[in-house]
Amino acid sequence: MSFPWSEASATGVGSYPGTDAAGTVGNVFGELPLPHLPELPGRGPGADMVGRGAAFLVELPVHLQPSGWRFADRPGVDMRRAHDYLKRDLDLLEERDPEGPVKLQVCGPWTLAASIELPAGERVLRDAGAVRDLVDSLADGVREHVAEVRRRLPRAEILLQVDEPSLPAVLAARIPTASGFRTLRSVAAPVVQEGLRKVLAAADAFPIVHCCARDVPFKVLLGAGARGLSVEPSAIPVKGDEVIGEAIEDGVAFFFGVIPGVDAPLPDPGRSVQPVRELWRRLGIRPDSLARQVVVTPACGLAGASPRYARQALEHCVNAARSLSENPE
Template sequence: MPDLPWTIGTATGVGSHPGDDPAEALRIVLDQLPDLPYLPELPARGPGADMIGRAAGLLVELAVALQPSGWRFADRPGRDTIRAHSMLARDLDTLEEQAGEYEGPFKIQVTGPWTLAASIELRHGDRALRDPGAVRDLIASLAEGVAAHVADVRRRLPRATILLQLDEPGLPGVLAGTVPTASGFSRLPAVEAPLAEDGLRRVIEATDAFPIVHSCAPRTPYGLLRGAGAKAISVDAASLRGADEDAIGEAVEAGTGFLLGIVPGTDTRLPTPKQSLGRVQELWRRLGFSPRVLAEGVVVTPACGLAGASPGYVRAALKHCGEAARVLAETAED
């Protein structure tokens, strides 16, 4: 597979962890996933550590504040935004202390523009997605903030290759016109695919980090993500449908990488790594790709974030993913 920054038989995580100790969460990541670690997110710390608040804290010249209904644009940053800045700074300080000499691919995660637009409210209370001008401003602001964030991480990890994962669980709903209004009584109009692709591209092109787009929602728009510049796509393997197969095959042939979730994000009894890989291996066989192509192009992950899991399960799930990735590598050599 061309231009993929990971080695054969690699595993990583999606992003979120339980608990409120960034040092401990990062230690677990570095211990269990040495080939592709990532900066864990800890939403249990409260407002500003959630995926929307954390990304909103990166916005440049756009202030947000937390209201009872959720995050809303404001005249000045609220205390929860200031707290988000403080928590992210602490995370990055911890990252530099524990992994400053790390050399290899390293992943960070930021909520994407369309999920943000479907979540942050305008000052009068409706979602930003309703207002095209507000969406344009949000995309430009996020692009600038993400570029600064990537530069900060790169300064702290000067030997690492930075992978930027944009989390877009809301994108399928944005395209389908199923995002509810603030009142919940109706739905916002669908965003046309070319417009959605362009907005995502603007954020991706703001930085030279290796771009990944993650969505654990059904109806992943593979072609749109590739058109926007995503070089890898992260999805839950259990959500793959027959209708996705042609799009996945085209993406693989084009050299797109995949991060495929093979274990649930909440506590469950884990099967053997080989059993967890069954769905993925069968799909690649149906598409006519060799085990070598699978092992080179796929990174093994949990199905989604691990914020709702127990600490013990987090360790077990990440270890399981690492073992499954090694099975893929061994299979490729047969």
């Protein structure tokens, strides 16, 4: 199996605390074997996951309302700020001119559809036609974004992580209506899969899907073409885990979140990845593939953590990944 990263790699999920973009980029590229573009939602609207995701939409302007992001006739000041944040962040990456793998993150189509409102105030998810427009627009925007990053970072190999925290709720009809008294109708798995596939395939980059929910729809993600799954080990089902075993044997990588995304006591790094070793053992997979096929991460973004914990978390993940290489069994 061949992957863009080296053995014993670790990375972050996406977000970090604070507003110091230059300092955070320095920490990420200085500490992590697999660096990525940091996200700093603490800077305010437009730096949050949905706001940055909306900035990738092509010819679908949004502006910020008290209830959240909403489609509009023209982009609002917060959307212009989102584009400015993204440009400045890419400038920082270009200054470093990294060689090797670099991971980018974008908010997925189904999380955007469950978060952005139509002009009348209901979620985009309610309107199938609007959802199709959003998926197509996001695919175009992701294609343009990755192409720009490739122009700026000619020595880098790009990995694309699509964040879908709301996808299980979309499938299970758990997204509330604007009134909050009902929930929106579920979307069929084949429709969800095809929408996600369009975005994953748009950029011709190594495709990863991150989902921090417990009920991860593994078949949908794999069917959409994900070659990497960013989940917690506890999300892997004990019963019916044949899908995971087959995915591992087919060369799907796992970005396992092994420590909390908020301040918490950190155990010995080797203990943090013990559930990963146990999973490989349970599935009967040779342990010598662990250090290549598994990338160690926090369980979710670190925006809610203290800056001190965020730095410790990166170091911990690096050491935990190294322990998988040194002691896979």
